[in-house]
Amino acid sequence: MGRTLKKFMINFEEIFASLFIVTTTTLVMLNVVLRYFFKTGIYWSEEVATGCFVWSVFLGAAAGYKRKAHVGVDMLVSLANDKIKELVTVIVDIILLVINGYITYIAVIYLRLSYTKPTPVLGISSATISSSILVSFSLMSIYSILFLVRDIRHPERSQEVL
Template sequence: MHQAVKKVLSNFELIIASAAIIVTTALVMLNVFTRYFLRTGIYWTEEVATACFVWSVFIGAAAAYKHRAHVGVDMLGNLCPPKTKKAITIIVDFVLLLINGYITYIAVIYISLSYKKPTPVLGISTAYISSSILVSFALTTIYSVYFLIKDIRQPATGGTT
């Protein structure tokens, strides 16, 4: 049981993003079916599918960042000696920490402004959808701190994974 819990916790972003994309796909398929075969649509599916898609994108991006799976250009760093490569890695980690932290701060402001704005169909607060931005960048900021500390502690000859 301990291993299962550990696996779920270490991949919770992927699980949330996957669940959201499954719901998105299911709702879109359901609505297509009802429109073409039953000649009626389910009015709320587009809004919920869009919200789930937004969550899947932002939480999926945080998962990719956590696993360092985002596309990066490190050709210049790979040509440098180990100490220079380490310095470049630490600088990049620090810059990403600042950017992600700032976007987290901006997300808080954005959500506070969008809290009173309802969605067009269901009338729920758009903050429920927009909060995916805050969750994603808060996680990314936490991972940025982790990567910075890890890369500072790592020996210059060991690489930067």
Template sequence: MEQSYFKRIISNLEEIIAAGFIIVTTILVIINVFLRYFMDTGLYWSEEVATGCFVWAVFIGAVAGYKRGKHIGVDILVNLLNAKIQKVVVIIVDIILVLLNGYMTYLAVIFISLSYIKPTPVLGVSSAYISSALLVSFGLVTMYSVIFLIRDIKRKDYTKGGEII
């Protein structure tokens, strides 16, 4: 039972991390609103931390959506093709996604190296902590793109409607 629990945690890790960042963001915003309106004070750092957590939640959430196939896709034209051509088109799209996401990962490394010296306005910590969300998310999406490419190359049967048997 423990192993299945561990597997569930690992398979849902992106969702768990994104949810954690959303929870922290929500709690900080609620506390700060309460302090400002009822106590005439506030936590000077909470907006910056909440914004950073929100950025991480969005990018990690995007990874979770991609991993689960929940992003919007237009497959109406692909569905009109026969199964062999569908497979070729799917593999071409997978290759394009691997290349595009790999390039975005490379650009994220450059962006982080540039943002490393820039401190955040309130806390004065490196902006690279927030910018790292780009590297992590595009790195993970690239990894999943490679996994999907390998899966689609090995896949034998395709049917109409995008459903795979």
């Protein structure tokens, strides 16, 4: 049981993003079939599918950040010596921490504003969907801190994922 829980905790962004994208795909396909063959549809499916898609995108972005899977251009840095690479890595970590932290802060403000706005069909709080931004960038901020600490303590491990 402990091993399964640990594996879940390591991969929870990917697991939930996958569940959200499966839900999105299922709802869209079901609605297409219902509309084509039965001339009816699920009135709330588009709103739920959109919300699930948004959650899958932001959780996927956090997972990609954690796995260092986002595109980066390091052609010039790769030509530099090890000390310069270590310095640039730490500087980039600090910049990304500031950016992710700032977006997290903006997400809190946005969430407070969207909390009172209901969705058009279901009438639930828009914060249900908007909170994906806060969760995602909070995770990326945490990962930025972990990367920064690791790259200062063990610069030789800077290319490893968490």
